[in-house]
Amino acid sequence: MRVIGIESSAHTFGVGIVDDGKILAKEKEMFHIGTTGMIPAEVAEFHTDNAAEVINRALKSANLNYSDIEGIGYTRGPGLGPCLQVGYLSAKTLAKKLKVPIAPVNHGVAHIESTRLISGMKDPIALYVSGGNSQILKMDNKPFKHYRVLGETFDIGVGNMLDSFARELKLTPSWGSSIEKKASGGKYVEMPYSVKGMDFSFTGLLTKAVSMIPDVPAKDLCFSIQEAAFSMLAETTERALLLTNSDEICVCGGVAQNSRLKQILNLVAKEHGARFGFIEGALNADNGAMIAMVAERMLLAGHSTSIDKCDIEQRFRVDSAEVF
């Protein structure tokens, strides 16, 4: 089934096309956060300006016409309201015009499922780490098939924490990787470490690191904040792995592009004889292909939503979304 997926929950307007789980196209335009971060209305305007062009580009790169599309998926949430609205309206318009079924997709489920399917895993412990989210999840069949949250951040996402710190250091924003680049060769200075069971929090770490900015060299701070944050994620993931007797770990979301995080999680998996799965860099960032992948599975399972029942949901929790 040829399905087009539209993602617009935050800074990225992404369009992907899949057929039978195979990615035919993935195109995107990203709003540049600069030094101010994201102002929802401005980002939404950026998406509106780019929507048509990105959709056309995706069709072109997949060598398809509008009439070849058999289904549509869009991000229902969670995300910034004004941004979600743009993707939702584009998807709705397309569905009406092409008279094809439409499926609303949960953004988090799309990250996890695309990683799970591409890396060929069955039932992994998923560490979902991005700007807004940091959660440890596992599939649960009761009362319906969904991802159960085993542990999560008490405050901000790890990506948000790293980006905020990069801004404090006045590093050029380069999609979260600025800290990783700066961290190489740094020395460890003591940082707070806050883990409670399988939950964790990052604001204390951020406050402490910011308070040391003029006195401690930036590269030492970058190294330390990264090591402390990732150790917290690794420990809680390890606990989840043992508690559920799983033998697979996968990492997804924007921060999954960080190679130090992957190295650390690989060591966790190795210690317990588990398999470690991840996907290539760009697919971890927000993209339309992951939305299309999940939408295709939903539509094939006969789970389409009538156009007038479609909506957006800014606080669409990952564990309230049914998985097909």
Place this chain on the structure above:
Amino acid sequence: MVIGEGAEAQIYLENILGLEMVVKVRQRKEYRIPEIDEPMRRRRTRKEAGLMIVASKAGINVPHVIAVGKFSIYMEKIGGKLLKDIQNSKTYMEKVGKELARMHDSGIVHGDYTPANIMISGNETTIIDFGLADMSLDPEQKAVDLLLMKRSVTRGMYAHFEHAYVNASRNGTAVKKQLAETERRGRYQSRTLS
């Protein structure tokens, strides 16, 4: 001889100078840099041993700590079986309810109070694994101890446990109220570990 393995420690049975001892060792984790790993293991080992001693002084039945190493705790071997492996009963539930009340009143929250961490030998109960324990008088943290037990045993058994806890505890009613509040929070509803 390894007799148990948790997320952060291994449990050995060792014969030292003719004495059977249980040794809990926090192993080095390759995924953490030594600068984080070592102080953390040392801190947690000391904290756990300290809390066990505080609990013991408050009259709670815990394994006696014999010695504390850099990353290991040597303790007395406890006979009997884990509560999770035997037939539960009203008597046991009332006993562990009272025991938890005493522990909370002495300022300790256990953090993982389930039948997997309670040893039964005859009529004696012994609380083990203080790895997630803390000093706290916060009703919220106390409520978590009750919540974990509630999720691990049948409703009837839990009722005996809670009744005994509320009667024996200094502020049992406040903790019970907090438990209802904690349970109402959406995020906990989907997090029940079966």
